[in-house]
Amino acid sequence: MSGIWVVVEERDGRVSRNSWEAVAAGQKLAALTGQAANAVVIGAQTEPLAAEVAAKALAKVVRIEHSLLAAYTADGFTLALQQFIEAEKPYYVVFPHTYQVRDYAPKLAARLGQVLIGDVTAFAEGPTFVRQLMQGRLNGSYRHSGNGPCFVSVQAGAFRADEAQAGTAAISTFAPTIDPAQIRTKPSERFRGAAQTVDLGAAQLIVGVGRGIKDPANIPIAQELATALGAELGASRPICDNGWLPMERQIGSSGQTISPKLYLAVGISGAIQHLVGIKGSQCVVAINKDPDAPIFEVADYGIVGDLMEVVPALTEAVKAAKQ
Amino acid sequence: MKIIVAIKQVPERDAQVRIDAAGKWIEESGLQYALNESDAYALEEALQLKEKHGGEVVVLTAGPERVGPTIREALAKGADRAIHIDCADLSNRDALGVAKLLAAAVKPENPDLILTGLQSDDLGLGQTGVILAELLGLPHSSLILHVEKTDTGLTVKRELEEGWFRTIELPLPAVLTIQSGGNKLRYATLMGIKRAKTKEVRTVTATELAVDSAPVAILERVVLPQKQKSTQILPGNPKEAAAALVEKLKFEARVL
Numbered sequence: 001m002s003g004i005w006v007v008v009e010e011r012d013g014r015v016s017r018n019s020w021e022a023v024a025a026g027q028k029l030a031a032l033t034g035q036a037a038n039a040v041v042i043g044a045q046t047e048p049l050a051a052e053v054a055a056k057a058l059a060k061v062v063r064i065e066h067s068l069l070a071a072y073t074a075d076g077f078t079l080a081l082q083q084f085i086e087a088e089k090p091y092y093v094v095f096p097h098t099y100q101v102r103d104y105a106p107k108l109a110a111r112l113g114q115v116l117i118g119d120v121t122a123f124a125e126g127p128t129f130v131r132q133l134m135q136g137r138l139n140g141s142y143r144h145s146g147n148g149p150c151f152v153s154v155q156a157g158a159f160r161a162d163e164a165q166a167g168t169a170a171i172s173t174f175a176p177t178i179d180p181a182q183i184r185t186k187p188s189e190r191f192r193g194a195a196q197t198v199d200l201g202a203a204q205l206i207v208g209v210g211r212g213i214k215d216p217a218n219i220p221i222a223q224e225l226a227t228a229l230g231a232e233l234g235a236s237r238p239i240c241d242n243g244w245l246p247m248e249r250q251i252g253s254s255g256q257t258i259s260p261k262l263y264l265a266v267g268i269s270g271a272i273q274h275l276v277g278i279k280g281s282q283c284v285v286a287i288n289k290d291p292d293a294p295i296f297e298v299a300d301y302g303i304v305g306d307l308m309e310v311v312p313a314l315t316e317a318v319k320a321a322k323q
Numbered sequence: 324m325k326i327i328v329a330i331k332q333v334p335e336r337d338a339q340v341r342i343d344a345a346g347k348w349i350e351e352s353g354l355q356y357a358l359n360e361s362d363a364y365a366l367e368e369a370l371q372l373k374e375k376h377g378g379e380v381v382v383l384t385a386g387p388e389r390v391g392p393t394i395r396e397a398l399a400k401g402a403d404r405a406i407h408i409d410c411a412d413l414s415n416r417d418a419l420g421v422a423k424l425l426a427a428a429v430k431p432e433n434p435d436l437i438l439t440g441l442q443s444d445d446l447g448l449g450q451t452g453v454i455l456a457e458l459l460g461l462p463h464s465s466l467i468l469h470v471e472k473t474d475t476g477l478t479v480k481r482e483l484e485e486g487w488f489r490t491i492e493l494p495l496p497a498v499l500t501i502q503s504g505g506n507k508l509r510y511a512t513l514m515g516i517k518r519a520k521t522k523e524v525r526t527v528t529a530t531e532l533a534v535d536s537a538p539v540a541i542l543e544r545v546v547l548p549q550k551q552k553s554t555q556i557l558p559g560n561p562k563e564a565a566a567a568l569v570e571k572l573k574f575e576a577r578v579l
Contacts, residue, residue, distance in 0.1 A: 241504030
């Protein structure tokens with residue numbers, strides 16, 4: 001067994017941001033374990049992607065190429081990587097924790113008798129891998145004990161894309177054997193949901209509403225605060241799932257990514273899927289009744305209390321300050 | 324269509340979780356438990372498919388005796404029967420270990436479709452359904468918001484990042500992991516609650532399923548997260564705190 005292999009994904013023909021983060025994580029793991037960091041790109045035509053990755057400090061970049069890998073399928077990607085891993089016998093396989101990876105990496109690991117340690121936020125000596133438990137309220141430290149490779153996926157934003165060190169890697173090609181009958185699912189082209197008329201990504205001030213609002217009848221108190229501030233109103237996923245605010249106002253991994261000057265989280269506990277979407281915020285304020293809510297881990301300012309009292313008081317204070 | 328829905332009982336969302344004395348898991352005594360959120364959506368999808376196409380909905384869960392009320396809740400909402408894998412050491416098993424238990428219980432049932440939530444609210448692994456498909460040799464798709472039965476199998480709507488979606492066709496039998504929000508959840512009716520009491524709950528022990536339990540991914544230690552930022556908590560009554568916050572935002576953070 002040898003080496004660390006990072007599985008790189010593309011987005012719009014380029015290496016995705018999450019993948020650069022995974023490369024940086026792979027290089028860190030290399031420093032921690034003394035193993036060499038390498039990368040693979042998977043697809044039907046991987047040359048430009050491989051060239052992009054090969055400009056980083058990696059020993060090798062391998063193009064896993066097959067015409068049946070043009071579109072992502074769990075069956076195709078699992079087969080291709082299974083064959084590559086059985087040939088290469090790596091110690092570690094590092095993925096970005098994307099929706100695509102979540103769809104096949106657990107399957108791939110299971111096929112090889114292993115278990116993916118997913119959504120990892122940090123490594124430590126051992127190595128041990130830290131991931132969040134209980135919706136971010138606790139951290140768990142995991143160790144891999146199998147005989148085969150250790151599969152790890154890294155959380156978006158946990159490692160910095162710009163820390164992926166530059167270098168030169170040797171590029172080679174690996175041709176897996178895939179029979180069309182082995183691919184059982186048929187994907188279509190991706191499509192957008194309802195037309196996005198609200199661009200929260202460009203908003204400078206945003207008030208976000210979460211489960212703590214309790215009832216759709218209470219949404220107006222958050223709206224009034226947003227209006228007083230001249231802010232856009234956004235929401236965490238459950239609010240949009242319940243139809244209390246339209247889907248296009250959802251902030252988080254499945255919704256919009258925001259980078260305002262001020263993000264005011266009202267009744268939002270701070271599940272990781274939400275926190276991923278607010279990482280770019282300059283100043284985060286949390287209003288929540290639970291002082292242990294994970295949102296306070298990323299907040300600059302906080303008020304612990306009943307939002308039904310705090311939010312109207314804040315609306316009045318904002319109005320008074322503007323007079 | 325015979326549908327199995329794998330569900331999990333998890334600590335209630337607002338439960339105050341404490342780390343146990345050994346520092347290896349949470350203190351379970353005194354905790355309130357509930358049905359995992361995305362599993363509730365998986366159950367809803369199964370019930371709607373049954374209403375449209377007929378068949379049977381079987382709920383399957385692994386856990387200690389305390390999962391009883393969660394099973395009854397699922398039966399009260401409309402599931403026809405339940406299989407309870409009695410397992411006191413669930414938190415010591417990794418995703419592969421739990422999926423092996425579920426697979427052993429699913430196999431003799433020969434279902435057309437297996438649904439589960441996309442991830443649990445406690446461990447958040449999001450792997451059990453995908454591994455279950457692998458162990459059963461079935462195709463799968465994850466993060467599913469909408470399921471439609473076709474002549475040849477299923478057409479499903481899969482969620483991608485940042486507001487994108489993809490439609491996927493797959494044959495039956497298959498495994499789907501269901502994302503929250505695709506349907507509106509139903510409440511159990513009084514009649515449903517009454518009926519649930521007479522529905523079959525078959526208990527099988529983990530030992531009877533003869534599945535090895537040694538984890539590959541070992542949870543060694545549970546700790547409180549370190550704060551990424553030092554949060555200034557503004558004290559006082561709501562009015563005082565609000566006034567102090569506006570001052571801070573204006574003159575310290577300068578974002579107003």
